[in-house]
Amino acid sequence: MTVLDFINHLLRRQKPSGTMARQRLQLVLAHDRSDLNPELLDQMRREILEVVQRYVEIDIESCDVSLETEDRVTALLANLPIKRTREFPLPSGSSAFGSGPSAGIAVASAEISVIGGPSPSPAAAPAETGEASAASQP
Amino acid sequence: MTTASARIILICSGKGGVGKTTLTANLGIALARLGKTVAVLDADFGLRNLDLLLGLENRIIYTAQEVLAKTCRLDQALVKHKQQPNLALLPAGNPRMLEWLTPEDMQTIAGLLAERSDYVLIDAPAGIEQGFKNAAAASREAIVITTPEVSAVRDADRVIGLLATMDVRPVQLVLNRVRPKMMANQEMLAVDDVTDILALPLLGLVQEDERVIVSTNRGEPLTLEANPSPAGQAYLNIARRLCGEEIPLIDPSKKRHGLRVRLINKLRKTTGLF
Ligand SMILES: Nc1ncnc2c1ncn2[C@@H]1O[C@H](COP(=O)(O)OP(=O)(O)O)[C@@H](O)[C@H]1O
Ligand SMILES: [Mg+2]
Numbered sequence: 200m201t202v203l204d205f206i207n208h209l210l211r212r213q214k215p216s217g218t219m220a221r222q223r224l225q226l227v228l229a230h231d232r233s234d235l236n237p238e239l240l241d242q243m244r245r246e247i248l249e250v251v252q253r254y255v256e257i258d259i260e261s262c263d264v265s266l267e268t269e270d271r272v273t274a275l276l277a278n279l280p281i282k283r284t285r286e287f288p289l290p291s292g293s294s295a296f297g298s299g300p301s302a303g304i305a306v307a308s309a310e311i312s313v314i315g316g317p318s319p320s321p322a323a324a325p326a327e328t329g330e331a332s333a334a335s336q337p
Numbered sequence: 338m339t340t341a342s343a344r345i346i347l348i349c350s351g352k353g354g355v356g357k358t359t360l361t362a363n364l365g366i367a368l369a370r371l372g373k374t375v376a377v378l379d380a381d382f383g384l385r386n387l388d389l390l391l392g393l394e395n396r397i398i399y400t401a402q403e404v405l406a407k408t409c410r411l412d413q414a415l416v417k418h419k420q421q422p423n424l425a426l427l428p429a430g431n432p433r434m435l436e437w438l439t440p441e442d443m444q445t446i447a448g449l450l451a452e453r454s455d456y457v458l459i460d461a462p463a464g465i466e467q468g469f470k471n472a473a474a475a476s477r478e479a480i481v482i483t484t485p486e487v488s489a490v491r492d493a494d495r496v497i498g499l500l501a502t503m504d505v506r507p508v509q510l511v512l513n514r515v516r517p518k519m520m521a522n523q524e525m526l527a528v529d530d531v532t533d534i535l536a537l538p539l540l541g542l543v544q545e546d547e548r549v550i551v552s553t554n555r556g557e558p559l560t561l562e563a564n565p566s567p568a569g570q571a572y573l574n575i576a577r578r579l580c581g582e583e584i585p586l587i588d589p590s591k592k593r594h595g596l597r598v599r600l601i602n603k604l605r606k607t608t609g610l611f
Binding site: 202215216217218220221223224225227228231232 | 486487490491494495498519520522523524525526527530534597
């Protein structure tokens with residue numbers, strides 16, 4: 200940097216472009232990496248709820264399924280409040296929106312981590328190396 | 338020299354023109370100089386260049402296409418380098434090959450090359466389309482090369498995401514066209530910025546170097562020289578690190594500066610103004 204550059208910097212008080220580059224990249228990559236088409240996300244959300252409901256009754260109103268990204272790892276966070284567990288799982292494909300007295304509400308949470316960022320197209324399924332965990336206290 | 342021990346390495350970037358082919362040519366020669374048997378495969382069927390950079394363009398008779406069609410043997414298609422006969426090039430076939438080539442075809446070719454080599458380097462096409470996916474399907478590990486520019490880093494990130502879903506690993510990073518002065522002045526992404534953002538281990542730093550252009554003109558990779566220029570030395574170091582040698586990586590933008598630059602940088606840090 201020449202003295203003239205230096206004085207220009209002082210006068211403009213502009214951030215150096217390298218710093219701007221880093222900040223802009225971080226923003227754009229956070230978006231790129233969690234880029235899952237909203238339609239697909241919605242379809243996945245519905246299918247997850249369908250499966251879970253075969254085993255437990257959940258409080259549909261307060262269910263939340265969303266994506267979060269941190270350090271190259273995008274996680275699917277599902278927060279599914281459980282009304283009660285079913286004695287016998289319903290067969291697949293059956294509608295689970297059922298009746299039944301609601302026992303105390305418990306919370307199940309599942310985490311599926313998709314490592315390595317977004318998949319390019321729905322056809323190329325991302326490798327889901329992840330864990331799913333659920334907890335419930337009836 | 339067995340299939341099991343051969344390392345099949347994809348050289349890719351996402352963005353075009355960041356230095357994949359230059360790296361493949363120089364790394365191939367450098368590994369050959371270290372006594373390894375190397376096959377380099379030009380998987381950029383659309384825009385093939387590896388033959389030119391290696392100075393082998395006039396000696397091509399057959400290509401990967403004839404090998405796949407079994408109209409010639411692999412050793413008939415391979416072009417040996419005159420000065421470094423440990424290195425052989427398998428040229429890319431006709432660009433129309435892109436229309437029918439499958440990942441399995443690429444695996445077949447890479448498998449054949451692996452039988453007779455310690456290292457198989459695959460020069461990937463730019464982009465993340467089928468041509469890239471075919472090349473990645475045939476590779477076990479990868480080197481992602483990028484420059485310290487936003488567009489190149491962003492594209493590299495896409496490629497890294499794809500490689501992870503394809504189980505290619507390890508993936509290491511080469512940062513090319515580094516300009517130490519601009520980095521020191523914070524007018525370019527810093528080495529740490531790029532490695533932090535992409536979260537990959539750094540395999541090498543290659544400076545911007547006019548000699549790269551001169552060597553391309555001649556078809557003689559820099560790593561052929563006895564006393565290589567800075568970029569040539571960087572390619573040699575990358576080869577050594579690949580072979581497991583521990584060679585310290587020196588960030589050229591953090592070298593000790595003259596008094597004036599140091600004073601300015603100090604002021605910059607303490608005031609935080611600019
Ligand atoms: N370290 C470097 N210093 C100067 N020029 C370089 C350097 N690396 C690559 N280049 C130049 O950049 C251009 C693109 O390089 P190339 O290896 O063909 O990229 P790719 O295969 O990724 O498209 C070439 O003109 C090459 O000479
Ligand atoms: Mg190229």
